[in-house]
Amino acid sequence: MTGSLSLIYSTFGSEEEARDVAKTLLLEKLIACANHFPAILSQYEYQGKFHEDREFPVLFKTAPELVKPAGERLLGLHSFDTPAVLHWQVEASNPGYEKWLLGQLIKPPR
Template identity: 75%
Template sequence: MTWALSLIYSTFGSEEEARRVAKTLLQEKLIACANHFAPIMSQYEFQGAFHEDQEFPVLLKTSEELVKPAAERLRALHSYDTPAIVHWAASADNADYEKWLFDQLKTPLR
C-alpha cells in the first residue's frame, strides 16, 4: 500500500482541550504527530454576532487514507458546534521521517 501524507488544521478554545483531543487521536493511531502552536486571536462572525477569541491552533499529521476517520473523530471530540477542520495534501522531503510517520498510523494490514 502506498500512503500519502496529509495535514489537518484545527483550533480549540483551550490548550487543555487541544492537548486532550490530540492525545486521543494519537492513541487511536489516527494521527502520527500533533504540532501545537502559540495562541492566536481569531475574529469571525458566527450566528449573526461578531467574535474575537483567543484560540489554540493544532496541526495534525496523518495519511490521506486516514483523513476522513481522523476528521470525523476530531469533530466528535471537539467542544465547538462548528469546529474548523481543514485538511490538505502534503509531501515529505525526508524518506526516513515519512516512514516513521506512516509506521505510527493505524493500517488495514496491522
C-alpha cells in the first residue's frame, strides 16, 4: 500500500457551512472526498473567555501537493476568525482507492 494522500481536518459552526465549504472544494477539485461527522462539543479558551460550542467536524481527502491550496481556500471560505485547519500525511492506503481519489483532483502545476 502506498502513501501519497493527505488529510485535512477542520470544524465548522454549522452543518450547512460544513456542507457548503466541502462542496466548493469538491467542485474546484482541491479535494476528492469530504467525510462529515456528527456534531461534537468543543471546549476552548479564546480571547480570554471560556467557550463551549457545538461544532461540525469534516475530514477532507486530497493529494499532498494540494494541501496548501486547499487549506488556503478553506481558510478563505471559513466563517471562524481562527479556524482549526490541521493536516497530516497518510502513511498507507488501499492502492485502488488512492488511484480513484487522485484521479478526482486537479493536476497542480509543477
